[in-house]
Amino acid sequence: MNTSAEGTKSEAARIRRGRRGGRYLCAFMILLMGWGMTGCRSTPQFGHGEPGKSTDVVRLRPGLMISMSVLVAGQKEIEEPSKRVSDGGTIVLPLLGEIEVADMTLDELQGKLTTRYKRYFVRPQIILDYVRDTKEGISPWGFVTVLGRVKEPGRVPIPATRDMTVSGAIQRAGGLAPSARPNAILVSRSMSDGSIESRTVNLHSVGAEGRLEEDIILEANDVVFVPEALF
Structure with a gap:
């Protein structure tokens, strides 16, 4: 047992x-x-970055347009809907005159203006923003260039959401010309090491087959070239 x-x-x-x-x-x-x-894990594929996730800090430079408001106790005391940064890196504001703003972020400028406007207001609240897509100013987020068989070739400003796609850029460039070849659009991008990477995008498959992953997200200084159809 x-x-x-x-x-x-x-x-x-x-x-x-x-x-x-x-x-x-x-x-x-x-x-x-x-x-x-x-x-x-491999690095993300060309053009598949997350929109609006760029870590680049936008700094004020000549040509950029900003808006500025001063609120006191919830009431708007000053409103400047658009101020262009001059070639010398300055803007002119009510009560303050000419202010140096070159190479500053909006947060840094907000702190500077808050200190200055405290001479005139009690606890002023400064609200700043970029004025987007103006013909006179420069887009804070850069441009892409659309060339070839589009109706209005040239530079297209990247929106604040930074989700500009190939089809979106072409639409902003007036759309495809009748002689365009939408299944062989070339996107070129300058890399940090000085090289240039290119990718062919088939917009026909985006619309006809619903392959949205083909409609890649563009970055500043990308070049989109729409070739001519071969008849």
């Missing part, structure tokens, strides 16, 4: 050890798979 009981206990212990070993093996495999999916 004792021998049988000891054998049963020994067998149970081996089963428990086997189960623990199985759990450890499973945990190791999960960890290994997780490392493989994260540590070996």
